[in-house]
Amino acid sequence: GAGVSQSPSNKVTEKGKDVELRCDPISGHTALYWYRQRLGQGLEFLIYFQGNSAPDKSGLPSDRFSAERTGESVSTLTIQRTQQEDSAVYLCASSPRGQGLTYEQYFGPGTRLTVT
């Protein structure tokens, strides 16, 4: 079946511009996560959606970052007034939370964002 997809795969933008990144989770997965991975570093949690519950936004680094998800479908991560330090790979993952703690996360290929 189809995995998690993300678009665009690469995005180059000028400092100060807004960007929107998209994630299509696996159908039926209720949980969706966004992470940031800077070059040579680990995964930095950004935001978590679980069904219709209020999202956990505790990882968003500033108010320039926001994300939305409609129900259990597509999610968009928006970065306003991009800065060079926003350059990173943005990863989306989904999981079937209904299986309890044993569920794994299924990752998309990521969007590589470069801010010039």
Next chain:
Amino acid sequence: GNSVTQMEGPVTLSEEAFLTINCTYTATGYPSLFWYVQYPGEGLQLLLKATKADDKGSNKGFEATYRKETTSFHLEKGSVQVSDSAVYFCALSTTSGTYKYIFGTGTRLKVLA
């Protein structure tokens, strides 16, 4: 709070050498533990997992045992191959809070022929 600490890389080994990548965690409750692998140019994928103390996860010759007494989940492989070159991430998920995962910073492994 919950956290995962894994050994810094890079780790460079010769083919057929024994591999250990250390991972320790701090968590409330009884977390599930995972190892993810990221091959060059690819996305993260689950390598193995363990959901309770003393469980051993295994896959592709890799093993890790959930040790509650030492709060560890070290990754081992008896004989590495060049194709194992990748970045390995230790992670946990927990019933406290909102089920979000906590990832370690990753350990890069390079295997030389």
